[in-house]
Amino acid sequence: MPQSSEIAVEFRDVSFEIDRRKILADLNLSIYRGETIVLLGRSGSGKTTMLKLINRLAIPTTGVVSIDDRSTADWDTIKLRRRIGYAIQDIGLFPHFNVSENIGLVPSLERWQTSRIEARVYELLNLVGLEPEVFARRYPHQLSGGQRQRVGVARALAADPPILLMDEPFGALDPITRLELQRQFLYLQQQLGKTVVFVTHDIQEAFLLGTRIGLMNEGNLVVLGTKDELLQSQHSEARAFIACLNAWEMGG
């Protein structure tokens, strides 16, 4: 599905401080409906904090973050979170819930009928490439890391939220499984057309998945653009990431 010109998420003059220490500064960013924006940056550059500002796990110190034109400060937290799926690395699947119960959690909180939840769980397991008959009744400890991450993505999608936040969802996987999940993500995104904010520190992943890439450096958004625009950027942090790419290609 192509992205639209409608803004789904907007950061306007946003800063965020903890104990008077600036974590994010002067952020301005419009995220359009249906696009996958990848936040790329070193560890500690502020990527996860940006996600937290979107689903109101944090409130800006100054400025406004809006979802569908309404400030997160004015949203009912529960309603807001139901519009936003959240998939994170080592996602906290509930260990005493089986796969089906984990995926069906939000639909059951929303009081969907049991038969509808079951149908949705089966649909989602197929969508993320896990055979329902094999996996629905397993518990998280009976899955591999990659399978758990697929369940995490299915759970984030369960109630069909229009916005999806993904924090290193394919981190800590072997490169083959990782590529498989990345390809599946691209395929899914073509079908579903969600607004996705995807966090990574892997420039290859950013290039593969992002409609646009936002490069974070020490709490600042220093470059925002397509892969080609990032490749042409002269910002020192962009050059540092691109040098890694070149080093890998050249074999060190």
Ligand SMILES: Nc1ncnc2c1ncn2[C@@H]1O[C@H](COP(=O)(O)OP(=O)(O)OP(=O)(O)O)[C@@H](O)[C@H]1O
């Ligand atoms: N609760 C907190 N208290 C104090 N400092 C915090 C807190 N949460 C985050 N920070 C600091 O804010 C900065 C940004 O953290 P954030 O988790 O957003 O970075 P990140 O880019 O997602 O890093 P990573 O890739 O390692 O997950 C870091 O310097 C971090 O130490």
